[in-house]
Amino acid sequence: MSVPPSNHQPVTVDPHAIQYGVSITRETHDQVMMPTYAPMQMIPARAKGSWLWDTTGKDYLDFAAGIAVSVLGHAHPDLVQVLNDQAQKFWHVSNLMTNEPAIRLAQRLCELTFAEKVFFGNSGGEANEAALKLARRYAFDNHNEKKTEIVAFYNGFHGRTFFTVSVGGQSKYSDGFGPKPGDITHLPFNDVDALRGLFEEKGDQICCVMLEPIQGEGGVNPASRDFVQAIRECCDQYSALMVLDEVQTGVGRSGKMYVYEKLGITPDILTTAKGLGGGFPIAAMLTTDNIAKSLAVGVHGSTFGGNPMACAVANKVLELVTAPGLLSDVERKSQLLVKKLMELGARCDLFSAVRGEGLLLGCELTDKWKDQAREILTACMNEGLMVLVAGPNVIRLAPPINISDEDLKEGIARMERAVEKLANH
Numbered sequence: 001m002s003v004p005p006s007n008h009q010p011v012t013v014d015p016h017a018i019q020y021g022v023s024i025t026r027e028t029h030d031q032v033m034m035p036t037y038a039p040m041q042m043i044p045a046r047a048k049g050s051w052l053w054d055t056t057g058k059d060y061l062d063f064a065a066g067i068a069v070s071v072l073g074h075a076h077p078d079l080v081q082v083l084n085d086q087a088q089k090f091w092h093v094s095n096l097m098t099n100e101p102a103i104r105l106a107q108r109l110c111e112l113t114f115a116e117k118v119f120f121g122n123s124g125g126e127a128n129e130a131a132l133k134l135a136r137r138y139a140f141d142n143h144n145e146k147k148t149e150i151v152a153f154y155n156g157f158h159g160r161t162f163f164t165v166s167v168g169g170q171s172k173y174s175d176g177f178g179p180k181p182g183d184i185t186h187l188p189f190n191d192v193d194a195l196r197g198l199f200e201e202k203g204d205q206i207c208c209v210m211l212e213p214i215q216g217e218g219g220v221n222p223a224s225r226d227f228v229q230a231i232r233e234c235c236d237q238y239s240a241l242m243v244l245d246e247v248q249t250g251v252g253r254s255g256k257m258y259v260y261e262k263l264g265i266t267p268d269i270l271t272t273a274k275g276l277g278g279g280f281p282i283a284a285m286l287t288t289d290n291i292a293k294s295l296a297v298g299v300h301g302s303t304f305g306g307n308p309m310a311c312a313v314a315n316k317v318l319e320l321v322t323a324p325g326l327l328s329d330v331e332r333k334s335q336l337l338v339k340k341l342m343e344l345g346a347r348c349d350l351f352s353a354v355r356g357e358g359l360l361l362g363c364e365l366t367d368k369w370k371d372q373a374r375e376i377l378t379a380c381m382n383e384g385l386m387v388l389v390a391g392p393n394v395i396r397l398a399p400p401i402n403i404s405d406e407d408l409k410e411g412i413a414r415m416e417r418a419v420e421k422l423a424n425h
């Protein structure tokens, strides 16, 4: 049985401890925070590797990784070191100046991908906002002002800015905010006929197609190879840009740096965030020299984009993720996890399918557990396992990609106990 690392015994913190002269509890959150989120009752105190401890000292195995962010686990010593080192130098200069960590990171991202130019932001939504603006602006500069149509897909998720929720394929996130940005068409995901039909009807007006190679929030639905190749063909034929949102799938989670490498296509624009900073906020939009010209001086910007602290950490994340042995082991770990999940699924009549790539997996619940993803998540938390959901019928798992086999097995054992308790309840 795997246990939390012994050299990192949890610190027990009294949840009612006086901090900064104020007594902080979970209830304080509701008093002072906007009601935007409904966080769990526990409050994290510290974390190391794949483990996290709350303020009462209870341990949790982290199969959520801060929603697919902490690719290398928590408090990786090399990341802590590089963050400390950069903190001693300078934290922020804005884009009135460039900085070495940002240049190095852009250079490395170009080496690792199809890209020739990089724009830095701070979140996935911000990178996608930039990508959508770039696609519209590129069409305006190179084609005509009527080429504004954006094609996207139902159940897609691209962020929470007004443009990105409007392009995302769940109207519950974009309704109620007044008039939405126009010229956005949503199609069913993986439907090649619908895609080709739309291009035949109005291909000349389409400036870009935006998609996630695996819809993360929308249920962990992988795009089929045929589908992405059809998108590439249609975009080429009608001079539209293919925009790939790899915010959740990127930086090694699939076993490749980016999923497009597995799909036999190259996008025109790619967005990456989450794992890129290993937990430190940073995002990037990648594209070619030619397309990048449309974001000339003054057309777009971000005060914190390219922040040296974030870029220094991201450089180290890329170094560690691409070090020999790590990415090539993700597929093996994935197979181990899928096997254990299928066995558990069969024993408890829990999962009807397990899908995804690498260490981004979605477990579809059987009819017996229909609509109970949230209850299972809570039961797992009670047993000391952090998981995610993707809708009411999918348990989503995104552990750190350097997690040990023992911790993967321990996580499954905790999930089994959680499900048994829930079933007996």
Ligand SMILES: Cc1ncc(COP(=O)(O)O)c(C=O)c1O
Binding pocket: 067, 122, 123, 124, 125, 126, 128, 157, 158, 159, 160, 212, 216, 217, 245, 246, 247, 248, 249, 273, 274
């Ligand atoms: C595919 C995808 N795109 C964009 C986003 C938005 O990223 P952020 O929350 O960093 O703005 C997310 C977040 O879950 C995502 O999964």
